[in-house]
Amino acid sequence: MAVKEKIVSRDFKEYVREVNPDVGLDESIKGLTPEKIEKTIKAVLGARTARIRAVLETCIHCGLCSKACQWYLSNDGDPSYAPVAKMRMTIWEMLKRDGKVDAEFIKQCARIVFTECNICHRCSMYCPYGLDVTFIIGLVRRVCFVLGVVPQRQMDQDHAHATTLNQVWLGQNDWLDTMQWQEEEVGAEYKDLRIPIDKEGAEVMWLPLGAEPKTGIYHIERTAKIMHAAGIDWTVPGKDVWDSSNMPMFLRDFATMQRIVRGLFDNAIRLRIKKMVLTE
Amino acid sequence: MLGYKELPFEIMQTGEFYYDLMKSGRIKIVRKIKDPVTLQDPCNIIRRAGASEKFRYFVNATCENFTEMTPNKEHNFCCNAGGGLAGLSNWAAHKARGNRVKAQQIKETGAKVVITPCHNCSTGIKDVIKYWDLGVKNVFFDEILVQTMDIPETLKVGK
Amino acid sequence: MFDFIRDPSLYNLVRGPLVWIAFFVFIGGSIFKIRAMYIMARNEKAVLPFINGKAALRSLLHWVIPFASRNWRLRWPITTLTFVFHIGLVFLPLFLLSHNILIHESWGITWWTVSEGFADAVTLLVIFSCVAFFLRRVFASEVKFVSSSSDFLILAISFFPFLTGFLAFHELLLPYKWMVILHMIFGEIMLMAIPFTRLGHMFYFFMTRTWMGSQFALWNSKDW
Numbered sequence: 001m002a003v004k005e006k007i008v009s010r011d012f013k014e015y016v017r018e019v020n021p022d023v024g025l026d027e028s029i030k031g032l033t034p035e036k037i038e039k040t041i042k043a044v045l046g047a048r049t050a051r052i053r054a055v056l057e058t059c060i061h062c063g064l065c066s067k068a069c070q071w072y073l074s075n076d077g078d079p080s081y082a083p084v085a086k087m088r089m090t091i092w093e094m095l096k097r098d099g100k101v102d103a104e105f106i107k108q109c110a111r112i113v114f115t116e117c118n119i120c121h122r123c124s125m126y127c128p129y130g131l132d133v134t135f136i137i138g139l140v141r142r143v144c145f146v147l148g149v150v151p152q153r154q155m156d157q158d159h160a161h162a163t164t165l166n167q168v169w170l171g172q173n174d175w176l177d178t179m180q181w182q183e184e185e186v187g188a189e190y191k192d193l194r195i196p197i198d199k200e201g202a203e204v205m206w207l208p209l210g211a212e213p214k215t216g217i218y219h220i221e222r223t224a225k226i227m228h229a230a231g232i233d234w235t236v237p238g239k240d241v242w243d244s245s246n247m248p249m250f251l252r253d254f255a256t257m258q259r260i261v262r263g264l265f266d267n268a269i270r271l272r273i274k275k276m277v278l279t280e
Numbered sequence: 281m282l283g284y285k286e287l288p289f290e291i292m293q294t295g296e297f298y299y300d301l302m303k304s305g306r307i308k309i310v311r312k313i314k315d316p317v318t319l320q321d322p323c324n325i326i327r328r329a330g331a332s333e334k335f336r337y338f339v340n341a342t343c344e345n346f347t348e349m350t351p352n353k354e355h356n357f358c359c360n361a362g363g364g365l366a367g368l369s370n371w372a373a374h375k376a377r378g379n380r381v382k383a384q385q386i387k388e389t390g391a392k393v394v395i396t397p398c399h400n401c402s403t404g405i406k407d408v409i410k411y412w413d414l415g416v417k418n419v420f421f422d423e424i425l426v427q428t429m430d431i432p433e434t435l436k437v438g439k
Numbered sequence: 440m441f442d443f444i445r446d447p448s449l450y451n452l453v454r455g456p457l458v459w460i461a462f463f464v465f466i467g468g469s470i471f472k473i474r475a476m477y478i479m480a481r482n483e484k485a486v487l488p489f490i491n492g493k494a495a496l497r498s499l500l501h502w503v504i505p506f507a508s509r510n511w512r513l514r515w516p517i518t519t520l521t522f523v524f525h526i527g528l529v530f531l532p533l534f535l536l537s538h539n540i541l542i543h544e545s546w547g548i549t550w551w552t553v554s555e556g557f558a559d560a561v562t563l564l565v566i567f568s569c570v571a572f573f574l575r576r577v578f579a580s581e582v583k584f585v586s587s588s589s590d591f592l593i594l595a596i597s598f599f600p601f602l603t604g605f606l607a608f609h610e611l612l613l614p615y616k617w618m619v620i621l622h623m624i625f626g627e628i629m630l631m632a633i634p635f636t637r638l639g640h641m642f643y644f645f646m647t648r649t650w651m652g653s654q655f656a657l658w659n660s661k662d663w
Contacts, residue, residue, distance in 0.1 A: 014584055020374055028385070050479035050486055054650070056641040061590050063582035064514060070357040072581070074380035079584035081378075086348040088585045115371050116378065120323040125662045126510040128502060128521075129644055130651025132420025139282045167367075190435050204297070206291075209399045216399075220335035226298070229431045230306040245399075268289050275290045277297045280322070280399050330659025354660045355509060 009108055009150075012089055015080045017111070019142040024152030025110055029103040032147060037106060041099035044143045045050065045091070052139065053162050055131045056095070065133065068126035071116055083123035083133045086112050110144040111165065113137050119250065125205060142252035150251060157247040162256045165263055166243035167210035178213040178220070184225045193228045195220075198238035205235055205273040207264065210243035210279050221280065237267040244278040293307040293325045295397045295421050299334040316345040318391035320405055320418075321356035322398035327383050330354075338421065339395060342428045347389040357381055359396070359404030365401045375404065383412035387422060396420040396428030450616065453623040454541075461627035468634030473642055491653040498652025499645065501663035508663035524568035525582045527561045528597060534558075534628070537608075555608075567596040589637065596632050599625040625630075 009015035032102045066072045066082035075081050078087065094101060123133045131231065141144065144150060150158070157167045164170060170178075183195040196202065206227070212219045227234045236242060241263030248256035268276050288359075292300075300355040319339050326332045331351040339346050349356065360379040368375065382405070386394055395408070395416045396402040405418045480486040501507045511518040532538055536552045544550045553561075572594055576586045603625055607618035632638055655662040 001441060012584075014580075018370055018374070022370060022417070046410055049483045050476055051483065051650075052369065053479065054476065054643060054647050057637060058640045058647050059583045060593075060637055061582065061587070062517075063585065065518065066581040067513065068510070070360065071378045073357075074378050074382075077580065079580040081362055082581045084585045085581070092427050115365065115368060115374060117363060118323070118358040118360060120617065121327055122355075122356035122358065125327070125653055125655070127651075128510070129640065129647045130498065130502075130649055130662060132651065132654075140619050151368055151371070153369065157367050167542070191435055191437055193435075211399065218419070219422060221292075222426045225426055226301075226307070226429070227423060230301050230437060232301075232306070245365055247367070247439060265287070268287075273289055275292060275297070277292055277294055279294050326660040327660050351509075367615075 009089075011093065011105060011108065012080065014078075014085075015089060015108070020115075022151045024150050024155050025107050028148045028150070032103040032106060032149070034100065034102060037101060037103065037147065038099040040146050041094050041101070041143055043103070044139060044146065045095065051132060055087075055136055056092075057126075058129050059087070059131055064127070065123040065127045068122045070118075070122075081116065083117075083127075086117055087133060087136050091136050092123070094140075094143070097220055098138075103216040106144060106147055106149050109140055110149040110151070113140045113144060114154060136154045138252055141250070145251045145253055154247065154251060156254055158256065160244070161243075161248050161260060162253070165240040165260060167245050167247055168214040168243075170210065170214060172238075172240060175213060175242060178239060182217065182220045182224060186221050186228075190225070190228055193224060195224055196235045199233075200270075201272050202235035203273065204236050204277055205237065205268055205271060206235070206245045206246040206277045207242055207279070209245050211245075212279065235271060235273065237271065239267065241267065244276035245279050285308040293329065293331065293397070295325065296329075296331050296334050298421055298425055299331075299338050302338065305330045305337060307425070308397060309428050311344040311428045313393070313428060315343075315392045316390055317343045317393040317395055318349055318386060318389040319395045320359055320397070320401045321351070321353055322396075322401045323356070323362050324400075325398060327354045329343075335373065337396060342424050343395075344371060347391055349385040349389055357385065359401040359408070361385050361400045361404030361407070372407045373411060376407040379404070379408050380412070382408050383414060386414055386416060394417055395421065395424065397421050413437065418432050450620055451629065453620055457623070457627050461596075461630040465630040465633055469639075469642055472634045473646075474637060474648060476643070486650070489653055489654045490649060494656030495649035495652040498655070498662055501661075502648060520568050520571055523564050524572070525569075527565040528601075531558060531561050532600075533566070559605070559608065562601050562608075564596070566600045566605060569594060569601070573598075576633050593632070593636050593638050596629050596636070596638065597624075600629050630633060 005019045007019055008017055021036050042126060061084060062085060069081060070079040079085055117137050119134045120136060121134050124130055158165050160169045169215055179195050179197055187193040205225060208219060217220055241260050246257055246260050321332060339384060359382065360375045365375060394405050394416055396405050402418055402420065409416055505518060505522045506512050529654035534551060535558055536551045536555060539549050539552050576582050576590060600622060603618055606612050607615055607622050632640055651662055
């Protein structure tokens with residue numbers, strides 16, 4: 001295998017990574033100005049709330065979180081992958097420089113928070129203080145999101161959510177059509193098999209992941225079989241929102257995130273269901 | 281939460297739902313998966329919803345040869361596709377390289393099948409399997425259930 | 440005791456008013472900081488409603504008892520070191536004979552004390568832990584990467600009272616009275632620094648653990 005090109009971070013010599021082109025990071029930083037960055041950082045981190053301060057003023061930099069992170073362990077203990085290092089390279093530096101960072105720095109932050117942290121909460125579990133590192137990562141994600149510096153595919157999913165309220169740009173007609181098509185397909189094998197759409201008062205509302213009606217159609221087929229065999233009174237929503245994934249939550253796009261959760265709950269209330277079953 | 285103080289309905293993941301169905305006897309398991317299996321604990325459902333025992337009930341009921349990964353349950357490692365990283369297919373090598381521990385975990389169990397109850401985990405584990413050439417496959421709960429559960433003949437067309 | 444003091448003014452200063460100031464700053468500052476954090480948490484509406492006392496207590500117990508959590512067991516050398524260090528740091532000054540004598544002289548009250556030999560051993564252990572922490576900061580890559588000058592500063596703040604106390608007790612390096620004065624000054628610096636540096640983890644620890652313990656209880660999970 002050819003040796004891949006490496007970049008050494010200008011700000012932290014320990015941060016050495018392979019070059020991985022991504023339009024969402026490489027192109028979007030071109031429109032950033034120092035004023036814009038400073039303003040955004042101050043808007044997001046300006047009000048130092050209890051949860052931010054607790055982390056910043058308590059963390060004793062002991063490094064005990066490092067071995068909780070699979071990124072750190074998998075990269076032979078590279079210190080720049082440790083959870084505390086991710087905070088150091090992003091939020092500490094932003095606050096230390098009082099928001100006066102450049103676009104290159106934001107790009108580096110975006111790479112750290114969007115592609116090297118899974119928000120899995122394992123570090124909080126291993127931190128002696130139980131500090132919410134993931135909350136801090138989320139704040140940095142918010143900064144990067146507001147500045148529009150997000151890996152292209154994540155941003156695309158977010159746009160899909162904002163536009164169609166599902167992650168795969170599936171319109172309502174396609175969604176209904178897919179459900180009816182699957183009902184016919186599986187119904188060829190089983191008697192009276194239905195995929196009830198918008199059935200009021202059903203016991204269970206099943207919500208797929210957005211990708212299921214698009215590329216993972218077999219999940220719908222299997223679910224229909226299971227529901228049929230178990231004799232469950234179930235339904236799928238006929239109106240948006242039916243996608244149980246929530247990319248905006250990960251990007252900290254709060255407006256779209258709330259629209260999705262609200263839409264799911266409103267569907268549940270409208271159909272008076274008792275259980276909401278999500279694939280994710 | 282978001283205008284609803286107490287929700288008038290339960291929220292559960294499919295794995296928890298299947299557990300309920302099996303516990304209440306609405307689904308009967310008639311066959312068992314023979315291949316050695318292991319289970320990937322999804323962060324969102326185990327660490328943030330505490331469903332680990334339910335998942336173990338499901339796996340033990342449907343599979344004969346189940347080996348735990350170490351560490352497991354709420355101490356598991358993430359699949360490296362959570363937190364919105366699942367969609368980043370152009371970073372797949374970067375993500376898989378960053379999860380060597382998961383590849384080692386899977387290898388150590390000696391399992392041929394990794395059960396991934398969550399779509400993110402499925403994406404992540406697939407990348408790991410491919411990159412580290414583990415020669416195992418990953419399946420969902422629903423796939424296992426369809427293979428092992430009792431579907432009464434009377435439900436089928438033409439019977 | 441006042442007999443062998445050649446310079447009573449300096450001694451009296453660190454023995455009298457400075458002690459009062461130190462304790463005032465320490466206690467007042469801590470209360471102020473805790474109160475400020477509490478008010479901030481109250482204003483941030485998503486914090487207090489989720490606090491779950493029982494879960495927080497369980498989480499706290501698992502993390503203040505050595506080796507009760509998985510990370511304490513995984514990192515056993517550090518765990519041993521940190522528990523020896525913190526127990527020595529917090530409890531030795533409280534139960535030291537000479538400290539009790541000072542309190543007895545001032546207020547006429549006294550309580551249980553440890554023997555001088557034991558105190559000496561614990562002091563050495565604390566000094567040893569400090570050196571070990573320092574070496575870890577310098578040589579362990581994951582700690583080195585996130586260490587800043589303030590980390591070394593707070594390590595020094597907790598190191599010098601013990602070092603000077605030890606030297607004073609054995610009358611090494613400097614005449615006893617000078618070393619005792621230095622010891623008192625360093626001790627007072629430490630007390631005053633606690634609320635205003637990251638030594639504040641002394642009380643923040645209980646708050647952050649309460650929060651994370653409650654979060655994990657909300658998720659039907661455990662954080663140890």
